[in-house]
Amino acid sequence: MSFDVAAIREQFPILKREIDGNPLIYLDNAATTQKPQCVIDALVDYYSTCNSNVHRGAHRLADEATRRFEAARDIVKEFINAPKREEVIWTTGTTESINIVAHGLGSLLSAGDEVIATEMDHHANLVTWQQACKASGAILKTVPVNDAGELDQDAYMSMLSGNTKFVAFPHVSNALGTINPVKAMTAKAKAVGAWVLVDGAQGAAHGWADVQDIGCDFYAFSGHKIYGPMGVGVLWGRESVLEDWPVWRTGGEMISTVTLQEATWNVLPYRFEAGTPNVGDAIALGEAIRWFSALDQEAVAAHEQALLDRATELAEAFDGLTIIGNAKNKIGVLSFVMELGHPADIGFLLDRQGIAVRTGDHCAQPLMARFNVPGTARASFSIYNTLDEVDALFVALKKVRTMLA
Amino acid sequence: MSLPRTEDIVDDLSFFDDWEDKYKYIIDLGKSLPAFDEEWRTPERLVKGCQSSVWIQPGSEQDAIKGEILTFSVDSDAIIVRGLLGLVLSALDRKTPEEIVAFDISAYFEALDLERHLSPTRGNGLRSIVSRIKGLAQAAA
Numbered sequence: 001m002s003f004d005v006a007a008i009r010e011q012f013p014i015l016k017r018e019i020d021g022n023p024l025i026y027l028d029n030a031a032t033t034q035k036p037q038c039v040i041d042a043l044v045d046y047y048s049t050c051n052s053n054v055h056r057g058a059h060r061l062a063d064e065a066t067r068r069f070e071a072a073r074d075i076v077k078e079f080i081n082a083p084k085r086e087e088v089i090w091t092t093g094t095t096e097s098i099n100i101v102a103h104g105l106g107s108l109l110s111a112g113d114e115v116i117a118t119e120m121d122h123h124a125n126l127v128t129w130q131q132a133c134k135a136s137g138a139i140l141k142t143v144p145v146n147d148a149g150e151l152d153q154d155a156y157m158s159m160l161s162g163n164t165k166f167v168a169f170p171h172v173s174n175a176l177g178t179i180n181p182v183k184a185m186t187a188k189a190k191a192v193g194a195w196v197l198v199d200g201a202q203g204a205a206h207g208w209a210d211v212q213d214i215g216c217d218f219y220a221f222s223g224h225k226i227y228g229p230m231g232v233g234v235l236w237g238r239e240s241v242l243e244d245w246p247v248w249r250t251g252g253e254m255i256s257t258v259t260l261q262e263a264t265w266n267v268l269p270y271r272f273e274a275g276t277p278n279v280g281d282a283i284a285l286g287e288a289i290r291w292f293s294a295l296d297q298e299a300v301a302a303h304e305q306a307l308l309d310r311a312t313e314l315a316e317a318f319d320g321l322t323i324i325g326n327a328k329n330k331i332g333v334l335s336f337v338m339e340l341g342h343p344a345d346i347g348f349l350l351d352r353q354g355i356a357v358r359t360g361d362h363c364a365q366p367l368m369a370r371f372n373v374p375g376t377a378r379a380s381f382s383i384y385n386t387l388d389e390v391d392a393l394f395v396a397l398k399k400v401r402t403m404l405a
Numbered sequence: 406m407s408l409p410r411t412e413d414i415v416d417d418l419s420f421f422d423d424w425e426d427k428y429k430y431i432i433d434l435g436k437s438l439p440a441f442d443e444e445w446r447t448p449e450r451l452v453k454g455c456q457s458s459v460w461i462q463p464g465s466e467q468d469a470i471k472g473e474i475l476t477f478s479v480d481s482d483a484i485i486v487r488g489l490l491g492l493v494l495s496a497l498d499r500k501t502p503e504e505i506v507a508f509d510i511s512a513y514f515e516a517l518d519l520e521r522h523l524s525p526t527r528g529n530g531l532r533s534i535v536s537r538i539k540g541l542a543q544a545a546a
Contacts, residue, residue: 020424341483341484342457342481342482342484343457344456344457344482344483344485347456348483349428349485352424352428359456360456374457399425403428403429403432404432
């Protein structure tokens with residue numbers, strides 16, 4: 001197999017859009033990726049042919065919807081190399097996945113227990129643990145980030161002890177693009193007997209979510225960052241941990257038996273899937289993963305690396321621009337600040353030229369504070385971006401610099 | 406230096422065909438806003454936008470002719486937002502509370518024909534600033 005970026009682009013209808021007469025250059029992929037036609041079709045097809053409530057209907061549509069819904073679960077299971085399909089929980093996204101775990105954790109912690117998160121975490125993977133610790137009197141420690149934007153592994157080692165009950169870190173930093181050594185970090189946490197959650201919001205999109213290889217207890221990701229729809233995501237949890245984890249929301253399919261005073265909970269995965277699930281989006285996420293997995297992964301990785309290399313080279317040669325985050329292992333994310341102009345100014349002026357980037361704190365305020373910047377402008381690349389688009393970004397940035405001077 | 410009058414701003418902006426000129430005008434307006442004391446950048450004066458921050462310091466003075474007028478010092482860390490604040494101040498700074506309450510800011514923004522990018526409805530803190538100023542005027546009127 002090889003990789004033909006033009007053929008990939010053909011499959012994404014939104015890339016044909018123009019913004020104020022300029023072709024759209026979409027470089028906000030770390031926020032959400034665009035959707036290929038087959039994913040859009042999967043959604044339309046579900047609602048056009050078999051929409052119904054799953055698991056409970058005694059009719060043909062319910063059977064078909066349930067089959068497709070559970071088939072999507074199998075696709076996720078394969079994709080993340082989960083030992084069992086029952087360990088794959090549908091959620092609304094990474095944030096909910098993490099909240100499910102944090103909610104349970106709050107009641108499992110005692111005063112004096114320690115939880116470790118990181119300075120580079122997205123708020124979803126930090127504030128949740130803050131709350132779990134506050135509720136229980138546990139202590140939250142955070143692994144610092146070095147100047148290159150990497151987690152300080154020595155500091156991490158020194159924080160681990162017999163008191164460490166839980167460790168959470170991102171697979172990849174959303175703001176900097178740093179790829180963390182998740183396997184090594186997990187092994188160290190498991191050695192002291194802690195539970196480990198990997199926030200895979202930015203990692204799953206690269207096909208690296210091999211939960212058995214990583215060795216973690218929980219892995220969370222969102223569908224919309226991996227070419228799937230918004231509003232659906234996954235929590236994977238090791239069966240032996242998840243089957244006793246306190247339930248999150250109650251109602252619907254998660255219940256086994258009910259009297260007026262008592263209820264018992266259903267088995268995994270339904271135990272954590274309260275209410276009517278997001279069937280159509282789950283099916284479309286299955287299609288997105290099927291689509292993505294069929295690509296030549298080596299070629300995809302080489303393409304994304306080429307985009308990052310070109311962007312980094314142009315950024316380093318660009319007067320008045322500083323890259324924030326120079327980790328050795330990075331995904332295609334270029335976070336930067338400019339001497340002239342606040343990130344918001346850069347965002348305004350790029351937008352006017354048809355280029356979509358994210359500006360701001362990237363929901364990682366402690367990390368921005370660490371680098372002493374109010375925020376950054378962030379260009380994040382995906383498989384459908386081209387080297388020409390990277391070049392166009394820097395032509396546009398020259399205009400930005402001139403206008404702000 | 407004093408800000409251009411609202412009528413002049415509307416005229417000037419309508420004159421530009423090119424987006425770059427329009428933005429440049431707003432950037433220049435941002436640069437010409439009176440300096441904001443660095444020490445005033447405090448949480449109490451902060452109006453958080455989603456991408457940039459805006460600070461406001463209200464005050465009042467006695468005008469020989471009009472009586473009490475409200476004054477506003479404003480700032481943003483983003484220069485384009487500072488420019489947009491200039492548009493707002495041109496309309497609402499150093500006016501009596503009654504004048505501020507009566508001023509139709511929506512019609513003004515419409516007349517400015519600001520592009521979607523610069524629209525005060527974007528999360529740039531501008532809308533909050535306007536309602537803050539209007540609220541203060543309402544209370545003083």
